[in-house]
Amino acid sequence: MSLTIQLPAEYGYVFGAATAIFFVNTYHSLLTGGYRKAAKIPYPNCYASAEQAEKNPAAFQFNCAQRAHANFTENLPTVLTTLFIAGIRFPVLSASLGAAWATSRVLYARGYTRNGPKGRYVGAIHSLFSLVLGLLSGYTAYTFVSPLW
Template sequence: MPIQIPDEYGYVLAVASSGFFVNMFHMQLTGMHRKKSGLKHPISYATEEQAAKDNNAFRFNCAQRAHANFIENQPTFLSLLAVSGLRYPVAAAALGATWMFGRVAYGMGYASSRGPQGRVFGFLVAMLAQMVLGGMAGYTSYKYIVG
């Protein structure tokens, strides 16, 4: 069976493209906390001792980790979004937008004064959306295999 791109697939593409802006948000968040911490490039993270003594260094580490976590999860998310969008473009786009929202909330929460505890809400939102997208992508793949 040939793969047909649904008319609504543009929504999927729009959500996928929004990842650029979410990545830029994480870059800005990390840069802001780097500046406050006084840590210069190429230092990737404050040491454990620096973070324990300086809240700005600790929050930089949190922002840096949130950004890294976004980058680590984005390829899997984009794959699930692209595949599930072939059969369910509007639902996939809505879940994708929810995932992006969750990733912004994750970054903001993690880099807040709450530190790692602040990431929980964003994690739950993004992970729930990603799990549903995973199920949809699996079902879409199955339907393409069996026809």
């Protein structure tokens, strides 16, 4: 049995949200690179040591920027996958959630780097956006699988 999927015309918004997420990754890279340079943390060190971060505020900020970027990349595959799946049935809602996720990740990174770990709560709503995308993705998958039962 074959399956044909016809994408709605609004699916272009999903591509737009995914592209915005790419630029958020670029923002994270530039932010982390700037803090690395200011802290004078050489490559290939991923983080400043605890001693360096305790003595040097720039090293602490670098660690925060690096952790925010790592958290972003840890969540990226799941968010993109659910965005593309959910977008098949709910293109505008999914694209809106994807754009909101991207925006909240910028706020998360800015808050984390400027105010330490507690500063990340400003953008922590990204978890809600990814949860809703996951639920919409699950429903979309269900609608494709249920006729096969």
